[in-house]
Amino acid sequence: MVAETSAAKTTPSIGVYLRNNIREYGLLVALVVIMLFFQVVTNGVLFKPVNITNLILQNSFIVIMALGMLLIIVAGHIDLSVGSIVAFTGGISAIMLVKWNLHYAVVVPLCLILGGMVGAAQGYWVAYQKIPSFIVTLAGMLVFRGLTYLVLQNRPIGPFPKDFQVLSTGFVPDFLAFLNPAPGTITNLAALVVVVALVALAIYYGIKGRRTNVLHGTENEPLAFFILQMAVIAVVAIFLGFQLSTYKGFPNVLVVMGLLIALYTFVTTRSTIGRRIYAMGGNEKAAKLSGINTERLTFYTFVNMGVLAALAGMIIAARLNSATPKAGVGFELDVIAACFIGGASASGGVGKMTGAVIGAFIMGVMNNGMSIMGLGIDYQQLVKGLVLLAAVFFDVYNKNKG
Amino acid sequence: MDNIILEMRGITKTFPGVKALDDVNLKVREGEIHALVGENGAGKSTLMKVLSGVYPAGSYDGEIHYDGEVRNFSTISDSEHLGIIIIHQELALVPLLSIAENIFLGNEIAEKGVIDWPQTFSRTRELLGKVGLKEPPTTRITDIGIGKQQLVEIAKALSKKVRLLILDEPTASLNETDSDALLKLLMEFRKQGMTSIIISHKLNEIKTVADKITILRDGGTVETLDCHNEDIGEDRIIKGMVGRDMEDRYPAREPKIGETLLEVKNWNVYHQHHRDRQFLYDVNFTVRAGEVVGIAGLMGAGRTETAMSLFGKSWGHRISGDVFMHGKRVDVSTIPRAIAAGLAYVTEDRKHLGLVLNNNIMHNTTLANLDAVASSGVIDTHAEAKVATDYRSKLRIRSHSIYQEAVNLSGGNQQKVVLSKWLFTSPEVLILDEPTRGIDVGAKYEIYTIINQLAAEGKGILMISSEMPELLGTCDRIYVMNEGRIVAELSRSEASQESIMRAIMRSGEKH
Numbered sequence: 008m009v010a011e012t013s014a015a016k017t018t019p020s021i022g023v024y025l026r027n028n029i030r031e032y033g034l035l036v037a038l039v040v041i042m043l044f045f046q047v048v049t050n051g052v053l054f055k056p057v058n059i060t061n062l063i064l065q066n067s068f069i070v071i072m073a074l075g076m077l078l079i080i081v082a083g084h085i086d087l088s089v090g091s092i093v094a095f096t097g098g099i100s101a102i103m104l105v106k107w108n109l110h111y112a113v114v115v116p117l118c119l120i121l122g123g124m125v126g127a128a129q130g131y132w133v134a135y136q137k138i139p140s141f142i143v144t145l146a147g148m149l150v151f152r153g154l155t156y157l158v159l160q161n162r163p164i165g166p167f168p169k170d171f172q173v174l175s176t177g178f179v180p181d182f183l184a185f186l187n188p189a190p191g192t193i194t195n196l197a198a199l200v201v202v203v204a205l206v207a208l209a210i211y212y213g214i215k216g217r218r219t220n221v222l223h224g225t226e227n228e229p230l231a232f233f234i235l236q237m238a239v240i241a242v243v244a245i246f247l248g249f250q251l252s253t254y255k256g257f258p259n260v261l262v263v264m265g266l267l268i269a270l271y272t273f274v275t276t277r278s279t280i281g282r283r284i285y286a287m288g289g290n291e292k293a294a295k296l297s298g299i300n301t302e303r304l305t306f307y308t309f310v311n312m313g314v315l316a317a318l319a320g321m322i323i324a325a326r327l328n329s330a331t332p333k334a335g336v337g338f339e340l341d342v343i344a345a346c347f348i349g350g351a352s353a354s355g356g357v358g359k360m361t362g363a364v365i366g367a368f369i370m371g372v373m374n375n376g377m378s379i380m381g382l383g384i385d386y387q388q389l390v391k392g393l394v395l396l397a398a399v400f401f402d403v404y405n406k407n408k409g
Numbered sequence: 410m411d412n413i414i415l416e417m418r419g420i421t422k423t424f425p426g427v428k429a430l431d432d433v434n435l436k437v438r439e440g441e442i443h444a445l446v447g448e449n450g451a452g453k454s455t456l457m458k459v460l461s462g463v464y465p466a467g468s469y470d471g472e473i474h475y476d477g478e479v480r481n482f483s484t485i486s487d488s489e490h491l492g493i494i495i496i497h498q499e500l501a502l503v504p505l506l507s508i509a510e511n512i513f514l515g516n517e518i519a520e521k522g523v524i525d526w527p528q529t530f531s532r533t534r535e536l537l538g539k540v541g542l543k544e545p546p547t548t549r550i551t552d553i554g555i556g557k558q559q560l561v562e563i564a565k566a567l568s569k570k571v572r573l574l575i576l577d578e579p580t581a582s583l584n585e586t587d588s589d590a591l592l593k594l595l596m597e598f599r600k601q602g603m604t605s606i607i608i609s610h611k612l613n614e615i616k617t618v619a620d621k622i623t624i625l626r627d628g629g630t631v632e633t634l635d636c637h638n639e640d641i642g643e644d645r646i647i648k649g650m651v652g653r654d655m656e657d658r659y660p661a662r663e664p665k666i667g668e669t670l671l672e673v674k675n676w677n678v679y680h681q682h683h684r685d686r687q688f689l690y691d692v693n694f695t696v697r698a699g700e701v702v703g704i705a706g707l708m709g710a711g712r713t714e715t716a717m718s719l720f721g722k723s724w725g726h727r728i729s730g731d732v733f734m735h736g737k738r739v740d741v742s743t744i745p746r747a748i749a750a751g752l753a754y755v756t757e758d759r760k761h762l763g764l765v766l767n768n769n770i771m772h773n774t775t776l777a778n779l780d781a782v783a784s785s786g787v788i789d790t791h792a793e794a795k796v797a798t799d800y801r802s803k804l805r806i807r808s809h810s811i812y813q814e815a816v817n818l819s820g821g822n823q824q825k826v827v828l829s830k831w832l833f834t835s836p837e838v839l840i841l842d843e844p845t846r847g848i849d850v851g852a853k854y855e856i857y858t859i860i861n862q863l864a865a866e867g868k869g870i871l872m873i874s875s876e877m878p879e880l881l882g883t884c885d886r887i888y889v890m891n892e893g894r895i896v897a898e899l900s901r902s903e904a905s906q907e908s909i910m911r912a913i914m915r916s917g918e919k920h
């Protein structure tokens with residue numbers, strides 16, 4: 008028994024810390040191992056600048072939707088309709104841009120609002136009428152797929168205006184080109200400089216955070232971990248940044264994705280809304296009795312999911328340069344799998360944004376790596392399914408042991 | 410009868426960061442009722458979980474001798490095969506299944522996987538007879554009260570050829586009548602030669618049934634008292650539990666009563682599920698500043714329902730009536746509004762309604778008033794940690810830190826976390842529903858002290874309790890409820906166990 012008077016410990020021992028956080032480090036290690044594995048079996052293609060760029064372009068929308076899906080899963084629900092929302096909003100955006108010749112600055116916000124409305128339409132039944140989300144979104148999956156076929160009249164629409172395409176497939180221009188010391192290898196200096204600056208900022212705030220934690224007696228991770236983690240992140244980030252800088256630099260979607268990841272991580276870890284979602288997922292009745300408007304909160308997690316799915320829908324449509332009724336089929340499975348690989352619990356209340364993002368990257372690297380290897384869709388699905396099962400088994404195993 | 414059936418030697422069990430048991434010894438003779446007492450978090454439940462194989466052999470140190478042999482149980486069914494049956498602090502019945510199905514769950518009377526219903530029912534009736542229940546075996550668990558559910562658990566234990574029955578706080582949520590019935594049953598079983606271990610914080614019960622009392626403190630064995638050798642009083646047990654003499658059970662208080670804070674008028678409520686059945690009839694009451702007001706009554710009198718319907722309509726349907734704070738009518742129709750009006754409700758059901766079990770102490774503490782540690786929706790984690798740390802030390806919550814998950818706390822400490830949560834909303838009127846259920850004497854005293862402090866600060870306290878001595882010891886005024894009505898209001902000087910019971914009886918005759 009530790010007496011209740013024992014001074015607040017600010018750093019747990021390494022052993023205890025590792026056991027409590029094995030999930031997160033395990034996930035990061037898994038991602039690195041998977042990347043190295045594919046790097047070897049694809050004879051070094053995986054980390055080629057072109058391929059890294061492709062990987063980002065191909066998977067950004069999975070990551071973006073995983074951010075919203077994690078909130079839904081943490082809240083204790085599920086959303087099966089995101090693939091159909093992707094197709095629906097992509098289709099509507101195509102009609103507005105191609106048929107009605109509207110400017111993208113009008114279309115993009117309109118489609119995001121449309122996505123929000125689709126989310127609201129489903130969230131209403133889940134939150135206020137207490138119909139299980141599995142059923143509501145299964146219905147939504149069929150309804151919005153059907154609507155997509157209707158509005159597109161069964162035909163793909165395209166191509167899109169150039170300026171809209173660039174949103175998804177374009178790159179951040181090299182605003183530091185005039186400083187470039189080695190124009191031969193580095194073709195986009197800005198990418199490298201920005202990555203280095205971000206890494207420096209991360210380290211600075213990491214150290215500062217630890218200082219204030221000590222000051223306030225808040226728990227810190229062991230120093231060795233902090234250093235190791237920062238070192239790994241710095242090396243990987245700078246390496247990737249360098250690779251990108253030797254090609255076209257940062258894809259626009261990478262910037263969007265990065266900003267959204269930062270925003271949603273902040274929301275889950277620091278905002279009252281985030282905290283309330285976790286509490287609601289952990290025990291809805293207790294959360295309600297604590298004065299939390301659980302209906303409204305549930306409703307908004309679905310609205311949010313709809314908006315993110317609409318964003319993903321436009322990114323995909325722009326990248327493929329056509330909106331088809333078949334867009335996004337099966338995406339919901341990749342997105343949900345990403346969250347569960349990332350450690351979310353199917354019964355709600357548990358899951359981290361960083362986990363979902365890493366989970367999405369794991370899915371992405373596997374998709375990409377297996378495609379390069381020339382494996383068919385059959386094997387890809389088989390492998391992904393097994394990885395999902397293994398990840399969740401790892402969770403359950405850990406929980407029972409601890 | 411001098412046969413030692415169970416001996417646990419040098420049991421040590423560690424959880425990450427906590428040594429829950431440290432070299433504990435326990436010796437139980439065949440055919441006796443052995444009581445296990447100790448403060449919240451002393452390790453009683455943990456010790457019983459070690460014994461029954463919930464924590465498998467190898468996850469703890471020490472030896473278990475049962476029936477003359479060293480045993481290493483690796484699952485619960487290992488210990489059940491030898492007749493060790495544990496009934497946990499939280500009941501483990503499936504609410505929507507029938508009594509019969511629950512009793513034989515996992516142990517069905519079946520031939521090649523096909524259940525033999527006639528035999529199941531007749532066996533169930535036989536078992537129910539032994540525990541004094543007359544319900545038909547097909548009754549669903551949700552349709553019987555908690556006291557009867559407890560008896561069903563015991564019937565289930567009997568179905569498994571029990572030799573050593575372990576009951577972890579079996580009477581914590583029972584009223585006196587149900588508790589008495591259960592204790593009588595235990596004594597009946599003792600006559601038939603069964604051994605039992607009972608954990609309880611109700612020392613008067615322990616005194617009536619126990620042959621031996623083993624006291625745990627801070628994860629270690631303090632002593633074992635033999636009730637037949639000497640006359641053991643409650644004070645003697647308490648001394649062993651807390652390690653010092655406790656002069657009084659209730660801290661002294663000088664009531665300084667001010668103006669009326671809360672007034673409820675003509676409160677009528679219909680049943681949550683049976684929507685055309687009226688449940689509360691014209692309930693009227695007041696709580697004044699600095700006053701501790703009690704609500705006494707039997708199970709089902711409508712006390713919890715009164716509190717919950719008042720607190721943001723969280724129970725009931727077709728609610729009508731008026732609520733005044735400081736003489737002004739307030740809107741309490743949603744929980745956030747009730748909180749804003751200055752009410753707080755500390756639930757009797759902390760596991761299901763009070764805590765987010767997989768969240769830590771800190772997150773639970775700030776949940777109902779998160780905005781106080783946040784600005785524009787962003788939580789100030791340091792301010793939050795400070796709040797949680799303050800309440801942890803003020804309420805003496807035993808845990809290794811504020812980051813410990815609520816699920817790993819002992820029952821009493823969980824209750825203190827729920828209390829912290831509501832204290833942090835700085836309510837004007839605090840409604841406490843069975844605030845000391847399952848809480849040890851020392852912690853009870855602490856909670857009474859907190860109540861007194863709040864009253865001294867000019868807050869109003871409304872306390873619902875099934876333990877009459879507690880109401881009599883702490884309240885300035887007591888309302889008595891029966892069948893959805895307030896049937897009496899007794900001042901401190903008028904109130905006594907007899908006057909309360911008399912009020913209940915008299916009202917029962919009228920209807």
Ligand SMILES: Nc1ncnc2c1ncn2[C@@H]1O[C@H](COP(=O)(O)OP(=O)(O)OP(=O)(O)O)[C@@H](O)[C@H]1O
Nearest residue numbers: 424429449450451452453454455817818819820821
């Ligand atoms: N799974 C767990 N992980 C970590 N600590 C635990 C766990 N289970 C129990 N503990 C700790 O072990 C100690 C003993 O807990 P236990 O539940 O045995 O107490 P108890 O004597 O039954 O108390 P109560 O009377 O409140 O039920 C407590 O400090 C508790 O926090």
Ligand SMILES: [Mg+2]
Nearest residue numbers: 453454498820
């Ligand atoms: Mg216990």
